[in-house]
Amino acid sequence: MKIKLILLISLFCSTVLPQKLENELRHKLDSLLSEPFFAYTIPAVDIYDLTDNVNLYSGNNKLLLRPASITKLFTATAALLFQEDFKFSTEFHAHGVFEDSVFKGDIFIKCSGDPLLSENELSEFIDEIKNRGVKSIEGNIHADVTSFDTSRWGKGWMWDDDPYSYAPYVSAFNLNGNTVSVIVEKSNGNISSRSLPESRHIRIIGNLMFDESGVNIIEPGRYSHNDTIIIKLNGSINSGFTVDTINVSVDNPDKFSLSRFIELLETRGITFRGNAGFDKHENCDKKFFEIARPIDTVLTRMLKESDNLCAEAVLKAISSCCNEPPYKTGKGIELIDSLMSLIGTNKEEYRIVDGSGLSFYNLINTETVSKLWRYLFYNEPGIFVRIYNMLPIAGYDGTLKHKMTKPELKRRFRGKTGTLSGVSNLSGFVRDGNNHLLAVTVFFQNFIDNRKEALNYQEKIIELLLKFTGQK
Template identity: 35%
Template sequence: MQNKTLLILILLLTLIFFHGCSTFISREKLVTQRIDTVLVSSLFTTANAGISVIELKSKQPIYQQNEKKLFRPASNQKLLTTAAACLFLGTDYNFETTLYHTGEIIDSVCNGDIFFVGGFDPEFTSENLDSMIYDLRKFGIKKINGNLYADVSSMDSLFWGEGWMWNDDPATYIPYLSPLTINKNAVKVIYEPGEVGMPANLKLFPNSDFFKIENGSVTDTGKTSFVIERDWLRRKNTIFAGGTISAAAKQDSASFNVVEPALYFLTLAKEGLERNQIELSGKIDTLTLPNNSTKIFAFRRNIVPVINRTNKISDNLNAELLLRALSKRISNEKASSRTGKRLIDSLITLIGAEPKTYRITDGSGLSYYNLAAAELFTKVLVYMFEQEAKTYDAFFKSLPICGVDGTLSNRCQNSSAKGNVFAKTGTLSGVASLSGYIKTRKDNWLAFSILIQNYVGSAAEARKIHDKICEILFEEL
């Protein structure tokens, strides 16, 4: 009797198992049909799509189309950079911006030079600089009988990545790179109308004498034709303002990247010394730190919030300096993107792929030389999902949540998938990418990558296709 009961139980469990499998398989077929219908869009008259969807538990593909074909990944490249940073730098890694002095300190006078040594901290701000200057005064220095230097010798001289577009300058999303950065290596110019017949009022934030301002604008009672720009053609930190601004216009602002960010840092530091009544007798310049220097203070920043902002808001400066931090992890030579890419190649090898299949040229995805495949991103996503909790959490929590935050905050607002898609966006001219994770309605977890390119005009239609495919995956699996 017991054997008969056991046999019936085994048969029932077998039936349930195969029914579940057949149900999942039938859902996969439905997913394929629905996604194929979405891809009938007129966008694909010229455009192409590479798609890979993997079920995380079984690691089996759910949907694939052109998954091995190469596409420009745009900012999906940041997934590779941040994954490599989590693995090879680790979540306990700290960026350091360090303050040193040379010579003796006698009666609060430093008879030598002061050095700021850059450590690739992309989030360093004026407030952080003020705290270091406060520590300098607390250290006992009230006068510097020497110079103020920036040591940027830890990086090569290439201030941009390979394949970056020269005419994107002076946008803040294409920052000039340096191991010593401040305020995202950018400046904000706040402007508003002056009195009629007079120039517009301009104010820099933060305020600094580093910039030259040429203001040829005029406040008028008519319409606004106001123009403000940085002299990007000659790579100068001169702000031009011209045209007319209506007397009725409201206050507005424009932001620009900064050429020679290390000298910008030093200028802000010099101005900070003056505010703190620390006298500087010498000049500001760049110089490599001498061996006989004494450390005063190090400002440290943990890597986790840097990774978070890299993906959440698609911060290009963060991604590029993460790549150079990776470079310093494996070489004592000057940091470079080429050396940093060796650890991204290591990541590609770890996931079972061949680095030579792809072309990785920067950390941010700004380069038009990058070539990657949807399959590469889903393999990385699966690999990261299997890492220890601390590593995976840093990576996963950095991803924008559809309809909630980051670069996906305005997406999926009327979709059932809202709050259940955790993914990195990517946009270049003619390129729209989305790769990440989906928690489905049935609590299944998927890794997916949807790469679309070769269209003209707005990315709106491509993004609608991204969102619709995510909604299908959420609802059906």
């Protein structure tokens, strides 16, 4: 009888104690989210114990809010579910003959929208033809950009995000992130500016004023004239100004990328005599050189650095799994719709219109993000691990490099950030005091000029979870 009583008491305690601890966690989170900051700010939270398959906390988790770059988690998952072996490829096809130091014929650049293509990689192809002794090209150079449609900006993107580099134009022939950097420097009282890359197709107009009592503000404007990108710098600087870098998007990436390729040929000592333009390339049996990039490389950049060009290019490109070119954002969205069905989310519970989350049309709730993590953890562990390893690590790299830097937080959380005006979101993973893996999604929205405070509250939530010891 005594043994039965002891077992009964033990069973009772093992049930009540975890409940008490979980109630304590809920109470602490409720108290935190009732502080004055949230009188004007919407909090939405979903915390799920993946180890025990149980929800620990939910608050406003069905409320539709702007996901911002949390959208990239769905883009990445759709890519790995439906096109896990996809690679971005830039192919160079040579149709002609090599005669002494001259290549007589046409060169086709077949583009697939690689968002990480760089000038250094284009130079690798140039090195290949230089190694053959080529000093001039007598023929034409064509770029085949028909793999993507002509829609180059996302739905619901803000007009005044143009021409900043975080709102890039996407094309089949991307180069250097479709971005031009302008370095502004002051030396001996004089202001100078230069572009990276340096190019005859870039012109900078300075219109900066000295304002000793003001702050340093440089705002770029951009427009194109014929083959030239004209960047106008407006704003004011004070005597304390030394140097600044302004990154500006390229509004016609296909054209600019092809122009830069011709320039690179010339700067590396290869004369080009012919025409450059755009044409569809059907004869693919003359591939001379290829730059190939696995999708994991692009997804890692997309998630670690929250790269918007990567996200938009991926969303178009992965629709190649079940569509003919040109590949379109809308077809990629259909794959995200299929993903939503798999995780048990209805059409009435979300709206996604781009791959990056830059659109203000996007709506989602924290419960759906939690469903995504649960689906991957229990049904697609291989994909879960791949995405988990791509996420930024607190206080260490990516968009979390300068966040959660306190010793008790550093490297103990990894996840995706989501930032827009009045939006600070976070979704990722932390291990609690029992080494349980918790999926944490926190949306804070509709605040004004309080981003630092929003981040501070997110850190407090992570600290609470690190110390939490629930069921063992």
